[in-house]
Amino acid sequence: MSRENVEIVRRFVEAYNGRDFEGIIELMDPTFEFRSRFVGIESVHRASEGFPYTYFTMLDEAYDRFEVVLSEYIDAGAAVLAAGHAEWRGKASGAQGETPVLPAFWLRARRVFRAETFTDRAEALEAVGLSE
Numbered sequence: 001m002s003r004e005n006v007e008i009v010r011r012f013v014e015a016y017n018g019r020d021f022e023g024i025i026e027l028m029d030p031t032f033e034f035r036s037r038f039v040g041i042e043s044v045h046r047a048s049e050g051f052p053y054t055y056f057t058m059l060d061e062a063y064d065r066f067e068v069v070l071s072e073y074i075d076a077g078a079a080v081l082a083a084g085h086a087e088w089r090g091k092a093s094g095a096q097g098e099t100p101v102l103p104a105f106w107l108r109a110r111r112v113f114r115a116e117t118f119t120d121r122a123e124a125l126e127a128v129g130l131s132e
Contacts, residue, residue, distance in 0.1 A: 002080075006073045009080045009105045017067050029113035043081075065089040068101060076128035079106045083121070086090045088091055102115045104128050 008027060015023030025047075032047035033053065043058075045051040059066055070084035081104045089096035102124035106114040118124035125131055 001075075001076050004110070005075065005080050005105075005107050008107060008110060008112065009073065009082060010070075012105065012115075013068055013070060013082070013103075019056060021052050021056075023083070026034065027112055029108065029111040031113055032111075033114050034115040037119065049115070060091075062091060063088050064091045064094075065096070068103065068106055073105075074125075074128075074129050076104075078127040079129045081105075081124055083124075 010029045012024065014020075015027065026046060028051075030047055032051060034045045034051060035050055036043050036045060036055070045055040066086065066088045068084065068086050070082040070100055072083040074081040074083070081102060083102050084100075085098045086101045087096075087098050100119055102118040102121060103114050104116050104118065106128075116127065118127065122132060
């Protein structure tokens with residue numbers, strides 16, 4: 001396993017959970033693109049369009065609390081697939097829960113240039129070029 005890539009992903013997720021925009025920006029490539037399944041349906045957010053600021057504005061409008069808790073990291077060469085769950089509480093409804101989540105991160109030159117969230121393990125593995 002590429003310890004360096006996994007460590008970059010761990011730091012990225014830590015910055016994400018802490019709303020540390022400077023930390024996120026430090027770890028992402030200027031061409032960064034994020035496909036989220038939690039803010040809008042299949043919404044896409046890009047560094048060139050103000051990520052992370054625009055994304056977290058939308059996230060914080062929908063959720064009082066949203067945190068990604070990861071327990072597994074799978075090295076896929078130029079990508080890292082993580083597995084865990086998202087803990088959330090809806091702002092309007094007050095409903096709360098946990099949703100299985102498998103975020104995939106693609107890296108080059110020690111920076112994340114693409115990330116995408118999945119809820120299905122087989123789909124996530126296929127996206128990073130692996131199979132069960």
